């Protein structure tokens with residue numbers, strides 16, 4: 001369950017104060033967050049991930065106020081419970097696809113289960129790239145690896161920042177389907193921010209900032 005209470009945020013070097021509407025998501029519920037450029041979508045996503053500390057208000061995940069955690073507790077919590085899908089790949093370029101996934105599990109302090117990695121690679125159509133290095137991957141394969149890296153550790157929440165905006169229609173549908181499939185498999189909340197109107201119909205809950 002994800003809940004935000006009266007969240008506000010101000011960047012140190014800026015005057016603007018962002019005030020975000022409250023969000024309440026029950027287990028496995030998904031949310032699409034829309035809004036024009038600069039309105040604060042990525043800022044909200046980073047608050048939900050605990051990457052930014054709110055100026056006031058709180059983010060509560062499974063009854064835990066993540067803003068009350070120390071830095072190291074929050075790092076630990078994020079590593080184990082949050083999966084972030086970025087627009088650009090955050091994979092380590094000198095490692096293979098397989099070793100990137102193993103590294104992700106290592107940093108999450110999760111056991112490395114080779115069968116689970118193989119199943120995920122199969123689901124994301126990445127089996128043939130298992131031993132490829134990152135610079136050998138196509139854009140679509142990189143995008144799918146981003147999803148694999150975000151879900152391999154079984155997070156409670158999957159947060160995706162503009163996962164489809166650079167994709168053509170076919171890959172847009174594929175990526176949305178994979179995100180929803182992985183959220184369902186992990187019984188996770190899926191929160192996607194975008195200004196890509198094509199994916200609005202994939203969500204029951206839509207919040208426009």
Ligand SMILES: Nc1ncnc2c1ncn2[C@@H]1O[C@H](COP(=O)(O)OP(=O)(O)OP(=O)(O)O)[C@@H](O)[C@H]1O
Pocket residue numbers: 011013014035036037038039040041042043044195
């Ligand atoms: N690290 C930062 N320091 C100072 N200001 C920032 C920082 N990050 C973002 N901002 C500012 O905060 C505002 C909101 O940015 P944010 O990236 O959250 O918007 P967004 O809705 O995701 O935009 P877009 O759709 O263009 O990605 C913008 O005016 C941006 O310049």
